Amino acid sequence: MSTETRTTCPYCGVGCGVIATVSDEGAVSVKGDPDHPANFGRLCSKGSALAETLDLEGRALYPEITGERTTWDKALDMVARTFAQTIATHGPDAVAFYVSGQLLTEDYYVANKLMKGFIGSANIDTNSRLCMASSVAGHRRAFGADTVPGTYEDLELADLVVLVGSNMGWCHPVLYQRLAAAKAARPGMKVVVIDPRRTATSDIADLHLSIRPDGDVALFNGLLAHLAKSTAIDENYLATHTTGFADTFAAASALSFAGLIESTGLSANELRQFFGLFERTEKAVTCYSQGVNQSSIGTNKVNAIINCHLATGRIGRPGMGPFSLTGQPNAMGGREVGGLANMLAAHMTIENPEHRDCVQRFWNAPTIASRPGLKAVDMFEAVADGRIKALWIMSTNPVVSMPDADRVKAAIEACPFVVVSDIVKETDTARLAHVLLPATGWGEKSGTVTNSERRISRQRPFLPSPGEARPDWWQIAEVARRMGFEEAFSFRSAAEIFAEHAALSAFENDGARDFDIGAHAAIDETGFDALAPFQWPQPAGTGPRTTRFFAEGRFFHPDGKARFVPVAPDVPQRTSSDFPLVLNTGRVRDHWHTMTRTGKSARLSAHIAEPYAEMHPADARGLSIGDADLVELASETGSRVIVRTLLSERQSRGSIFVPMHWTGETSAEGRIDALVPPVTDPVSGQPASKHVAVQARRFAAAAYGFAISANRPEGLDLPYFALARAPGGWRTELAWQQPAEELDGWCRARFRLPAKAELIGYGDRATGITRLAYFLEERLLLALFVATTPVAVSRQWAVGQLQQCHSDARTRFAVIAGRPAADRPDPGAIVCSCFSVGVNQIVGAVKGGCRTVEAVGKTLSAGTNCGSCRAEIRGIIDACHAAAAE
Numbered sequence: 001m002s003t004e005t006r007t008t009c010p011y012c013g014v015g016c017g018v019i020a021t022v023s024d025e026g027a028v029s030v031k032g033d034p035d036h037p038a039n040f041g042r043l044c045s046k047g048s049a050l051a052e053t054l055d056l057e058g059r060a061l062y063p064e065i066t067g068e069r070t071t072w073d074k075a076l077d078m079v080a081r082t083f084a085q086t087i088a089t090h091g092p093d094a095v096a097f098y099v100s101g102q103l104l105t106e107d108y109y110v111a112n113k114l115m116k117g118f119i120g121s122a123n124i125d126t127n128s129r130l131c132m133a134s135s136v137a138g139h140r141r142a143f144g145a146d147t148v149p150g151t152y153e154d155l156e157l158a159d160l161v162v163l164v165g166s167n168m169g170w171c172h173p174v175l176y177q178r179l180a181a182a183k184a185a186r187p188g189m190k191v192v193v194i195d196p197r198r199t200a201t202s203d204i205a206d207l208h209l210s211i212r213p214d215g216d217v218a219l220f221n222g223l224l225a226h227l228a229k230s231t232a233i234d235e236n237y238l239a240t241h242t243t244g245f246a247d248t249f250a251a252a253s254a255l256s257f258a259g260l261i262e263s264t265g266l267s268a269n270e271l272r273q274f275f276g277l278f279e280r281t282e283k284a285v286t287c288y289s290q291g292v293n294q295s296s297i298g299t300n301k302v303n304a305i306i307n308c309h310l311a312t313g314r315i316g317r318p319g320m321g322p323f324s325l326t327g328q329p330n331a332m333g334g335r336e337v338g339g340l341a342n343m344l345a346a347h348m349t350i351e352n353p354e355h356r357d358c359v360q361r362f363w364n365a366p367t368i369a370s371r372p373g374l375k376a377v378d379m380f381e382a383v384a385d386g387r388i389k390a391l392w393i394m395s396t397n398p399v400v401s402m403p404d405a406d407r408v409k410a411a412i413e414a415c416p417f418v419v420v421s422d423i424v425k426e427t428d429t430a431r432l433a434h435v436l437l438p439a440t441g442w443g444e445k446s447g448t449v450t451n452s453e454r455r456i457s458r459q460r461p462f463l464p465s466p467g468e469a470r471p472d473w474w475q476i477a478e479v480a481r482r483m484g485f486e487e488a489f490s491f492r493s494a495a496e497i498f499a500e501h502a503a504l505s506a507f508e509n510d511g512a513r514d515f516d517i518g519a520h521a522a523i524d525e526t527g528f529d530a531l532a533p534f535q536w537p538q539p540a541g542t543g544p545r546t547t548r549f550f551a552e553g554r555f556f557h558p559d560g561k562a563r564f565v566p567v568a569p570d571v572p573q574r575t576s577s578d579f580p581l582v583l584n585t586g587r588v589r590d591h592w593h594t595m596t597r598t599g600k601s602a603r604l605s606a607h608i609a610e611p612y613a614e615m616h617p618a619d620a621r622g623l624s625i626g627d628a629d630l631v632e633l634a635s636e637t638g639s640r641v642i643v644r645t646l647l648s649e650r651q652s653r654g655s656i657f658v659p660m661h662w663t664g665e666t667s668a669e670g671r672i673d674a675l676v677p678p679v680t681d682p683v684s685g686q687p688a689s690k691h692v693a694v695q696a697r698r699f700a701a702a703a704y705g706f707a708i709s710a711n712r713p714e715g716l717d718l719p720y721f722a723l724a725r726a727p728g729g730w731r732t733e734l735a736w737q738q739p740a741e742e743l744d745g746w747c748r749a750r751f752r753l754p755a756k757a758e759l760i761g762y763g764d765r766a767t768g769i770t771r772l773a774y775f776l777e778e779r780l781l782l783a784l785f786v787a788t789t790p791v792a793v794s795r796q797w798a799v800g801q802l803q804q805c806h807s808d809a810r811t812r813f814a815v816i817a818g819r820p821a822a823d824r825p826d827p828g829a830i831v832c833s834c835f836s837v838g839v840n841q842i843v844g845a846v847k848g849g850c851r852t853v854e855a856v857g858k859t860l861s862a863g864t865n866c867g868s869c870r871a872e873i874r875g876i877i878d879a880c881h882a883a884a885a886e
């Protein structure tokens, strides 16, 4: 007998339904929920690997004060006392919460209630500031509320889908698969991808526009000016439901066509194609994500896009509309509870006295924050200069993910009192906590999340809470009670909190505010247990249904009309002669942010196991940097990072892409946010994480290494290392600045080898190659390959050696030889992580006659589960055919 629990994936904003099964022996398996309207049974590689991330290794299991285990009572008393004293002495603005779009709505609601209604400050901000703030600000300027008008189905119903600054194939993979399936079924449908890089997403694009960094406002202004002269304009919608078109049209027309070419970096032909396509296609959806939001002109980009949809009346109807794709599983829930420093609760506005009064009365609160609090970048600035003296960080890792990360780290170190709630004990941020509070994680906690299409789904527990871990909402409520707010924080369950949140959304609303889920205001435990995914709004007396906004106007500005927002087409100039290259940062397919969860899976770590800088070969050549060399990047923040070089024609010239996932735990100097200056959008406060001026030079390593080991290495005192999980152990990339000497002692200490471990070694002074392998009986404990050039050993083959039996000398020497035996061919770098299929196997299948992704799937199963790697498989097939044709 096994038990099945319906829950929701804790990663991206697609919000896929997951069925988790726990066997009698306690083994967990997951599959997509066929009935969930976000995914209809599909899961991507990260979702499929969820069961591999649930072990307790590295988990925070007990409360700690300055690194020593303590009781919950002592820890909570200390937090409550220190916050209360700080407020009494220095006022409410001397404390702050920095929270996360990965909290559940119930956690978020309680945190916001405590800060805004009971402490009386609005110093609660969230990592959503780094993520969605520009979309929120753009929505509020245009619509009068933070409303996402459409639904996922619109992508399938559209005849044109424009993806702006979104690598949906890797970052919203299941939605991408829905789009790809709709396009395959209806080939007339067109997809346009607007991204400086050619990404996996651009592989289904009919048109890829390799836009100049931050050229988006110019592009959409140009589109608006073009539309205004065409029959696509909807005069009736314009006149009835909007204001401000004339000024906006004037601003949009400011740039000549030549200026447009210059600002966007696109050709006249590309511009004409895109404008024509948009003009002709009524059913058009424009999706956008971090290439839009994470910019010093992010809010203007959002409004430039929305302007085009308002002008054509293409909004809120099936298959039409602007669509902000949210990143985190509960970015939307955080916005609903008002978890940003400049919002109130239930989509009410902090600056509006009636809203403040409404929320204060509903909460029966002693006070209410009367002005916006500090936004993330300003908040850490205030921590740095001592204005904030007590800080509580929940469910986010700012030492890695905030811009100017080295300064943020120093600020946290210097802060008199820091509380961190996390599920993991040793993150770069948790290490700095005075008080560490262990939180229950996915599979253990209970509550709700809202996905990108406004659909609220349950996360349900199916595992016991490990150690003494407790839900985030419980931690906050306990601190609130100890601060004297017993009555308002007497919640006994997530269901009670959700009911209060639903009641507030309906309180004195009557259709004046978009967010209304009053139908659930009286929900009880049984109802909460059974709650099926539903889209908001769902006011009292209504049932679940598909909801869209604004087809008939009814915007949330006082006059009920949308605002056109005139936006200047200026493209920020960041590069200089000292820092001539544009650094662009973002995500890889199989890792989630700072890797505290996906990093546990060897399967997910196999796709990309190292931090890298993707560069155009011509740029690299100019700097004498070769493929697989190490590269050192520096920016005006004064910090540096060292990562691997990956040469690719998909990268545009003058630009470098580095992923954001590597931390102080997994790399020597791979925290890319150390280079991102704290430049923000003036309206939204969102950092410009995609447009940083940097210089690059080859890092002259004296020796390079690659290790596979049973133990996790400790104390690697090297300028470069990158650590990843491998089946049965770890894989580590290394580099030395000085020639590596005395390797035996170094290996034994760093890899914690037992004294009995037997060494087989090989060294060649002439070539500078050294290979060491340590065995304990038939087990390989460590193999280290060192060379004066980047180590050319097949990683996938080497990684497999940890789980082989090395009972005879022949297999031991094969390890040292660094070559697969003839009967064990090297699968090559992993492409399909679901079935662990490598590039060499795919090339083999293509040579064997497979001509399509489907044929490769039939032969090797690659690409047939989550489908996230299908674009890469297509790329390999194309490359083989191109090579054959030469």
Ligand SMILES: Nc1nc2c(c(=O)[nH]1)N[C@H]1C(S)=C(S)[C@@H](COP(=O)(O)OP(=O)(O)OC[C@H]3O[C@@H](n4cnc5c(=O)[nH]c(N)nc54)[C@H](O)[C@@H]3O)O[C@H]1N2
Residues within 6 Å of the ligand: 012, 013, 131, 164, 165, 166, 167, 168, 170, 171, 172, 194, 195, 196, 197, 199, 211, 212, 213, 214, 215, 216, 289, 290, 291, 292, 326, 327, 328, 584, 585, 586, 587, 588, 589, 590, 591, 592, 593, 690, 691
């Ligand atoms: N695998 C994976 N998936 C994730 C996450 C993860 O960590 N891993 N995180 C989730 C979260 S929180 C988020 S916010 C989303 C982010 O999802 P996305 O926004 O899709 O991902 P990013 O890689 O951050 O950036 C998207 C693209 O913006 C492009 N870009 C850079 N500058 C510009 C520009 O000036 N204009 C335009 N048009 N494009 C530009 C980049 O080249 C990049 O390909 O992903 C979510 N999904």
Ligand SMILES: Nc1nc2c(c(=O)[nH]1)N[C@H]1C(S)=C(S)[C@@H](COP(=O)(O)OP(=O)(O)OC[C@H]3O[C@@H](n4cnc5c(=O)[nH]c(N)nc54)[C@H](O)[C@@H]3O)O[C@H]1N2
Residues within 6 Å of the ligand: 100, 102, 103, 127, 128, 130, 131, 132, 290, 294, 327, 328, 394, 395, 396, 397, 398, 400, 401, 402, 403, 421, 422, 423, 424, 427, 439, 440, 441, 442, 445, 472, 585, 586, 587, 592, 593, 594, 595, 596, 597, 660, 672, 673, 676, 689
């Ligand atoms: N350069 C650059 N920087 C970026 C970005 C970029 O594109 N480029 N993207 C930005 C964006 S969009 C985002 S969203 C951020 C993400 O950045 P972060 O939020 O810092 O990244 P995560 O690794 O998701 O951090 C979540 C933390 O919460 C912990 N955790 C997981 N579940 C729970 C739980 O239930 N309770 C508690 N208390 N803790 C839990 C995890 O172990 C982890 O330490 O990064 C931002 N930074």
Ligand code: SF4
Residues within 6 Å of the ligand: 009, 010, 011, 012, 013, 014, 015, 016, 039, 042, 043, 044, 045, 046, 047, 048, 171, 172, 173, 174, 175
């Ligand atoms: S697309 Fe993948 S990561 Fe996103 S919610 Fe679905 S399964 Fe999870």
Ligand SMILES: [Mo]
Residues within 6 Å of the ligand: 130, 131, 132, 327, 328
């Ligand atoms: Mo995000």
